[in-house]
Amino acid sequence: MEGGVTETSSAKMHGGYNKRYKHYSHTLGCSMNFHIYFPPSDSTVSHKFPVLYWLSGLSCTDENFIFKSDAQRAASQHGVALIAPDTSPRGLNVEGEADSWDFGVGAGFYLNATQEKWKNWRMYDYVVKELPELLRDNFPQLDTSKASIFGHSMGGHGALTIYLKNLDKYKSVSAFAPIANPTNCPWGQKAFTNYLGGNKSDWEDYDATYLVKKYPNVSTTILIDQGEGDKFLHDQLLPHKFEEACKNGNVPLLLRLQPGYDHSYYFIATFIDDHIRHHAQALKLN
Secondary structure (H helix, E strand, C coil): CHHHEEEEEEEEEEEEEEEEEEEEEECCEEEEEEEEEEECCCCCCCCCCCEEEECCCCCCCCCCHHHCHHHHHHHHHCCEEEEECCCCCCCCCCCCCCCCCEEEEEEEEEEECCCHHHCCEHHHHHHHHHHHHHHHHHHEEEEEEEEEEEEEEEEHHHHHHHHHHHHCCCCCCEECCCCHHHCCHHHHHHHHHHHHHCCHHHHHHHHHHHHHHHHHCCCCCCCEEEEECCCCCHHHHHHHHHHHHHCCCCCCCCEEEEECCCCCCHHHHHHHHHHHHHHHHHCCCC
């Protein structure tokens, strides 16, 4: 396959196929893995699938969502291809990259680091620029011009910020338990200090609560599901800060608080069909 993309695994599911690929990322300076779920297709009909990017959370890889969410069932029903990239560069052996689970490896925060030590941590450019170009050039069955984005926790943060900064590239966004105001929570403060430096005004460019004020021209409703039993709700996730900013900016938001649900993939799997349907509607598939 062109572009140095190699298929490393394939498994049939709900009539389609989970396929894992690896390639060398020039943006990140290392080899990267990503998953694609291809829905069932009629070989007699020429048809391209729109793409729905999933961004995973802290300590995850490209595999968690594919293995645990059962999003493939609804993706097959609606004819949407799922794209699941990894969460950070790997194998660079930067000092301190694996000292904690909430920073470094597995914790790229979907930003472009400005500090020299972490110069390879450019997950924003990887997700927004390099990966879509790679898909466009190597997978003719995908229509990368029709794209939406969603994610969980750190990936929910990534989905919201990427969407708000690129309203021309994505038809819709949703999130499960996103880190909605990272400049005001310990996870975000740790990551932003190390990746972006001490100037807190630079942090706002990767904080959905601030970006809503800067890019208020959102026409499609933002969907967020948040478990009320989530132990990270009040000190790390802060969805009500984002909700307040959306109200002030007249940005359409559906924030659903789900009683008893925690931060896990049990929660995600319960409501994943709603999210796939949300994006399929925006992608004009219904």
